[in-house]
Amino acid sequence: MSEKRAVHMKGIRNQILRTAEKLFLTQGYKTTTIRQIVQDSGITSGSIYNIFEDKEHLFSALADQFMTDAKAKIDKALEGESADxxxxGLLAMELYCTEQNxxxxxxxxxxxTSPFLMETVIKRHSVLAEEVWMSRRHPRNSSLDTAILISEGMIxxxxISFDFSQKMNYDEIRRKVMMLILRAMGLEARESSHLIQYMEENRALWLxxxxxxxHHSDETPEEK
Structure with a gap:
């Protein structure tokens, strides 16, 4: 593929992703269709399917960008802080944001609820979880991927609890979910409690x- 065509294809891909992003964030995943993305982007369905196998793969690519961006922002905001x-911070962004929106x-x-999409999450979180264990003197949790899978099940x-007919104590649930996640990854109860306190004290930062x-869609495709 020539360089000019590669740039052109990258532009088309970014246009598809930015259009899908706006639709997903305004009306959700289930409601958004490839047909809507075609109409709003001006890109033909053939071109979309030439790049993405289906809506799930398109959503996965977009979510991967979100996770990459989220980690970059955490690394910048918490520069010099421990991997823990x-x-x-990364988990708190997910918890607090989903609470609010x-x-x-x-x-x-x-x-x-998608095995394909969940695998992407596990791979992403495993990278940062590995950094946590590399910074410690005691051995790495031998079942780290399993711990992350279980952690995502907790999340x-x-x-789901937000859709229950009976309102729950979400502050309490959030704290317990984070405690279970940290303990599943091998952290001691005392340090886990300190990290949960740190999470709650910095709620405004995570949000x-x-x-x-x-809300990065005002960036041009070339910047992405």
Missing amino acids: RRLV PIVRELACAFH SSYL DLADQVL
């Missing part, structure tokens, strides 16, 4: 970073 705190919550639920339960990730 950066991991908690029903559409983001629906998108997160779609992610957690799934947390997300601000999440808002930045969700």
Whole structure:
């Protein structure tokens, strides 16, 4: 493929992703269709399917960008902080943002009910979780991927609880979910408690970073 064509294809891909992003964030995953993306982007369905196998693969590519952006913002905001705190910050962004935004919550639920999409999440979180263990003297959790999978299951339960007919104590659930995640990854109860306190004390920061990730569409495709 020539360089000119490669640039052209990258531009088309970015246009598709930016259009899909706006639709997903305004009306959710289930409601958004490839036909709508075609209409709003001006890109033919043939061109879209030439790049993305289906809506799930398109959503996965977009979510991967969100996760990459989220980690970059956490690394910048928490520069010099421990890997433990950066991991908690990344998870806190997800928890607090999904609490505040029903559409983001629906998108997160779609992610957690798809094996294909969940595998992407596990791979992403494993990278940062590895950094946590590399910074420690004691041995790495030998089942880290399993711990992350179980952790995502805990988050799934947390997300579903918002649709219960009986309102739950979400502050309490959030704290317990984070405690279970940290303990599953091998952290001691005392340090896990300190990290949860750190998470709660910086709630405004996590929400601000999440808002930045969700509202970057004013950037041009070339900048992405």
